[in-house]
Amino acid sequence: MDDKEKIAGLLGPYLNDGHFYVVDIQVAGRRGGHIKVTILLDSDAGITIDECADISRKLGTQMDELNFFGEAPFTLEVSSPGVDYPLTAPRQFVRNVGRQLVVTLADGNTRKGTLESVTSDHIVLVIEPEKKPKSKKKKEADLITEAAPVGPTPILFSQIKKANVEVSFK
Incomplete structure (x- = not known):
């Protein structure tokens, strides 16, 4: 199972029983250096900045507790896809x-x-x-x-x- 699949699994409890859904997960910088995790979420009614921040705090804390990337530092960014992002789902x-x-x-x-x-x-x-x-x-x-x-x-x-x-x- 790769990092994206593991992160998607961790996200499950924070998606409010399917109210939110994952549009994309990107992990950059895995081969040394600082790791950047970008997660794009949406819902049928849209997603607010506060909802993204709440999910980011909870998921980030969980990833820290699990020592997800070992000793490598990482940045977690959770946001909506934006109007210019291609429709995928x-x-x-x-x-x-x-x-x-x-x-x-x-x-x-x-x-x-x-x-x-x-x-x-x-x-x-x-x-x-x-x-x-x-x-x-x-x-x-x-x-x-x-x-x-x-x-x-x-x-x-x-x-x-x-x-x-x-x-x-x-």
């Missing part, structure tokens, strides 16, 4: 229904649209037709390329390489 997608997403697929193609719904194995993205300048349309019409889908488009979680909320300040 289905629960994160549910929280973002109605928002614009940019989804990179496993085959390298990109889809951009409004997240309409989420099921256990896929999302439905409503893709708007791309607006292109007239001169570009003629050039592209000469090229035989696969047209991007338009309208409600189901995308399996297994096909998603990366998904980000598109932040707009309009």
Whole structure:
């Protein structure tokens, strides 16, 4: 069992019976020097700074008592993923229904649209037709390329390489 799995196991009691969930755990500097542990947590209603600080204090104390990294010093950081962090868990997608997403697929193609719904194995993205300048349309019409889908488009979680909320300040 690696450090991430052990930390995830220690986190269990602090997740309020599944109210909070782990988005990511990163351990850097394990091969000597100062170790930095970064834990990203979220919930269906979001997570506050105070909740992150409380979990960080409890987990940090437990890791110290267990002498988790031996004599190596470590820093523990617990926070929420932030709006620019890619969506990874289905629960994160549910929280973002109605928002614009940019989804990179496993085959390298990109889809951009409004997240309409989420099921256990896929999302439905409503893709708007791309607006292109007239001169570009003629050039592209000469090229035989696969047209991007338009309208409600189901995308399996297994096909998603990366998904980000598109932040707009309009």
